[in-house]
């Protein structure tokens with residue numbers, strides 16, 4: 001087992017990783033920008049190294065200073081968290097070249113899944129169902145026209161290097177194809193420095209359902225069921241739950257097995273998430289994330305597993321701590337992403353936390369670096385807390401969530417707690433009856 005893990009991240013996820021390390025008796029090294037010197041995980045880490053000024057490019061994305069911190073502290077592994085360098089194949093390569101373990105997949109798997117066209121080809125080859133569309137990059141307008149006729153409109157033109165919900169254009173009909181295709185390519189070139197695009201059928205009202213998978217890097221793999229992340233604003237997840245209220249235990253077992261086999265065949269190492277759109281009973285692969293996800297705690301709540309612990313074990317060359325037959329799903333869990341934002345306009349609201357009281361009680365978990373007197377820096381993502389609630393069933397979970405949201409006090413910055421309070425009272429949310437379109441339509445109607 002490792003002796004010392006360097007945590008190359010900040011905020012709640014840095015704290016999450018630190019806790020898993022300390023639970024395993026492993027030492028921790030926090031690296032932080034000057035803006036994060038007072039962060040909770042920095043205070044709790046065994047060692048801390050300042051790696052640069054506030055700008056992420058000069059700190060959390062600065063491979064040279066992070067590697068120097070690892071060398072100086074004598075860390076034998078690096079956990080990248082999510083975002084920042086977590087899906088950077090070059091970083092994983094550099095870490096391994098220094099004979100430090102990268103707590104994540106191999107650079108090859110990160111690279112393949114980071115290129116959407118290559119990812120789709122790989123996914124298809126290992127048996128995952130795909131959204132109908134172009135077999136690879138679309139090279140000419142004539143080819144696009146042919147594919148459009150074959151799959152039917154509307155279609156979606158997607159940038160191969162896109163991410164974070166950017167670089168997608170819906171084309172309603174063939175007469176708009178020529179203009180939209182040139183526009184999509186020009187925008188992709190400007191935003192990602194790569195004008196490669198591909199085409200998918202545009203699904204009109206799907207749910208977002210993703211499967212958590214784990215590989216041991218030697219052909220062994222398990223799936224840990226699905227999460228429903230359909231409640232999104234601007235393709236950003238807001239509220240996630242497990243299990244999905246829309247699928248049956250039989251569908252879970254069937255799709256889970258398809259995912260498990262795919263991961264085994266790839267020889268994948270570590271945690272991964274296979275994302276699907278789900279419509280009319282069918283699953284359609286959209287992408288695979290080669291890291292721990294923000295919403296992983298809902299899976300932990302219904303399986304009783306510590307996913308960061310599993311990541312660390314696999315990276316250390318140990319086997320997964322359980323087999324597929326040992327995996328049990330129990331109860332229901334929901335996560336609310338709480339952002340330092342105005343709950344109506346979503347304008348960022350960083351600054352001083354004057355009073356902080358986290359909710360508590362049975363089956364209530366708060367992953368947050370906030371404390372009384374903490375100043376939320378304005379330089380980074382606005383996610384400040386994740387509230388995760390478990391119940392024996394969905395109804396009990398929703399009731400407990402309502403109770404926990406009522407207890408939660410964050411005075412000072414504006415937060416999205418009121419948004420979540422309104423959501424848990426919505427009949428459609430209570431009934432689990434929503435698609436990826438639901439939240440934006442609901443917000444538009446409230447304006």
Ligand code: ADP
Nearest residue numbers: 162163164165166200201202203235286287436
């Ligand atoms: P990104 O890497 O930018 O997150 P994804 O391919 O994961 O890109 O897609 C992000 C979101 O865009 C999805 O969660 C879904 O809301 C929407 N989307 C993607 N592909 C399709 C499609 N074929 N039809 C309808 N919506 C889609």
